[in-house]
Amino acid sequence: MKRGHVVDAGQTELAIPLEKVCYIIFKARELDAKDVVTEPDPGSNPSDDNDLAVLEDHPDDPVSEELTSLISNLSVDEQIDLVALMWLGREDYSSEDWEQVRSEAADAHNERTAEYLCGHPLLADYLSDALSMLNHSCTDYEMDHL
Structure with a gap:
């Protein structure tokens, strides 16, 4: 079936499986929840600090590294869909423009x-x-993974 084609219940078929997009959303939300770094190099044992550093947005954050790696390892078509979805979601286009936005991506x-x-x-x-x-x-x- 052609990518971008409307399938059952008015859904547009994507090259990237929905589960992958949902996982990326889940990981991106984890990253968005990070707070600013208050102590760049605490020098103590994380367990002594109640592991508070895990809630801060450090440059070597494992969530950031995982998300970047996950997206980098997607196929070209899957990456294109993600970019097109982001552009669509920030309201640069309407849902009727899916083929155009995907082509531009x-x-x-x-x-x-x-x-x-x-x-x-x-x-x-x-x-x-x-x-x-x-x-x-x-x-x-989300119901299966939260």
Whole structure:
């Protein structure tokens, strides 16, 4: 079936599985929840500090590294869909423009997709909004993973 084609219940088919998008949203929300670094080099045992550093946005944050790695390891088509979803979710386009936005994302694709996407602090919201615009939802995924 052609990518972007409307399938059952008015849903637009994506090249990236919905579960992957939902996992990326989940990880992006974890990253968004991080607080500013209050003590860059505490020098003590994390357990002595009640592991508070895990809640701060350090440059070597494992959540950030996991999200970047996950996006980098997606196929080109999956990366293109993610960029298109982000653009759609930030209301640069309407759901009727899916084929156009996906085509423009394909034209803009490069090797920095993960850094580009992870550089947007509202990535999770944009992806979630775009899924909703295309009649998809992460509700089932969230119920199974929370």
